[in-house]
Amino acid sequence: MNIKKTHLKNERNIKRNFLFVSRWGESLDIAYATLLEGNDVKMYIEDKPSKEIGYGFVAKVKDWAKHINWADIIVFDYTGYGQVCQDLRASGKIVFGGSEYTDKLELDRNFGHEELQKHKVKIIPSKEFQNFEDAINYIEKHPDSYVIKPCGEIQELKQLLFVGSDDEGKDVIRVLKAYEKSWGNNFGNFQLQKKVKGVEISVSAFFNGNEFLRPLNITFEHKKLFPKELGVSTGEMGSSMLWVKESPIFEATLKKFEKTLAKSDFVGHIDINCIVNGNGIYPLEFTSRFGFPQVFIQRTGINEPIGNMLYKIAKGENFTINAKKGFQIGVFIVVPPFPYNDKKTFDLFSKDSVVIFKKEVKEGIHPMHLKSINGEWLITGNTGIALMVSGTGLTMKDAQKVMYSKVANIIVNNSYYRTDIGDRWFDESDKLMSWGLL
Structure with missing residues (x-):
């Protein structure tokens, strides 16, 4: 035996x-x-x-x-x-x-950047502001391409993050003036970060209180509302990912925090989002919790019960996560008013809408803001996020095919979703390979 x-x-x-x-x-x-x-x-x-x-x-x-x-x-x-x-x-x-x-790593961007520097990790130059006037004056004195990044709890409103494209920052100035009129003093602190061109990628791992567990997770997020990265920034519309034993990006970033995380009494999941290019790896921000929808797609690629895995991690066990080879992918199915907060629109178009399955196949279907009445899934909450649908395959194309076939099996009135989740991989993986980062 x-x-x-x-x-x-x-x-x-x-x-x-x-x-x-x-x-x-x-x-x-x-x-x-x-x-x-x-x-x-x-x-x-x-x-x-x-x-x-x-x-x-x-x-x-x-x-x-x-x-x-x-x-x-x-x-x-x-x-x-x-x-x-x-x-x-x-x-x-x-x-x-x-x-x-x-908590502070994620919620206080300045602290996160200070800790990155303390751990000898290269960062993108940024500056924090308490008011719009000072930020506008700073851009006028230091013209460049910038990204507006809200700090604290307001950073959860992803549509407020703005990535400028003008080399002199004029588009960022216009957005700041608009925020000043619409938000006033309620906006809180925010960062201006210099824009770096490259591939946006995140590396994450589960931490058992003493060390990181393998394999590591590499994720490509799709944050814009529409295909081809058009429209407003949302929390996320979907992601593609793979599991790896080792990663140069992990070694240059999260790995350096292993001893500090152990001393801080952290037990959980942590992710660091980066921009990478031929010149280096530039961390953007920490997510020191489950990533959403990252964790649902991760579950698709894990070959053991998720509850048992979380228990082992929380107990401090050192083990190798049984993860699938190949790729995992997931897409959000959303309804009005997503990504905005509009109770009247939600109540009119989406509240209590039924999720209908043409065939009773619910594998890879992840309930989001739903309730179940007599076995029927109904949309509730107020955000308009109905479902996450995931797929897995040995190639990215296989994973896409599996996922979108599941999407085609679902009927949700007034719903919409991205049709290009995973497409980033075909171009960006070549760049990452050429830079020695994948």
Whole structure:
């Protein structure tokens, strides 16, 4: 008898109590998958307009703190809970989630850049501003191409990020003046970052409290609303990815933070987004939590139960993640008013719209802002994000074909999605190979 295989089988069959603490309800897919794997699951959602998300999928709770003793593991899906995670871990609880340090890495861009410099990582020059007038004066004195990056919580409004194209920054000045009229003092702090041309790519890994686990994940995001990177910036419209044992980008960035993350009491998933070109690797920002939709697509490429994997990571186990070869890809199916916040439009066009499957095939279909009534999936919340659809294949074209065939099986009234997710790979992979970065 193979004792190791028997142990793994028994480990997978253990039923555990999972408590998911969610900011916006984004981790519903992970919570639901964990339930289907045979575990008991409870979910708390902090955001009031999102409270209905997950109803009918998993058990919902109004006060997560009352269920701490019930839980074998507590999973936090967002930044801002870092101190809570540390306190719970100090009390002996098994927790998958951030730390005060990693919260600050993501939410405070200036701090993130200072830490990159401290860890001897090359960064793109940037400057933080508290008001629009100072930023406009700075551009006029230092004409160049810039990117506007909001800081703090407002950075979640991805449509406010603006990538300039004018070499003298005139387009950025026009946008800043528009923001000043529409937002005034409510905009908060923001960065002006010099624009660097190249390939945008992210590298991420799961961290067990002591070290990074292999394989690493390489992701290509598609942030614009329309194909060919046209339209407004959204949180994201879809991603393509692959798993790798090693990465020069990882070695130049995240790897340098391994000891610091261990000291900070971090246990979870961390991603660093970069612009790379023939001259080097330039980190843009940290995501020190699950990436959305990154984690759903990652789940498509992982050959073990996601709940069991999260538990092992949170316990501090050192193991190799059983990931598929080839590529994974995912696309959001959205409805009005996405990517904007307009309750009237949402209520008129999208609230309680039914997700219909021509054939009852739900593998690779990830529920997002949905509730389940008598087995039917209905859109709820207020953002208009209905589903994430994923596919996998040995080649990118195979993965695209699988994913879009699943999309064709779904009917959602007034829905829209990108038709070119994954296309970036065919051009950008050649560049990355020539630069020795892939």
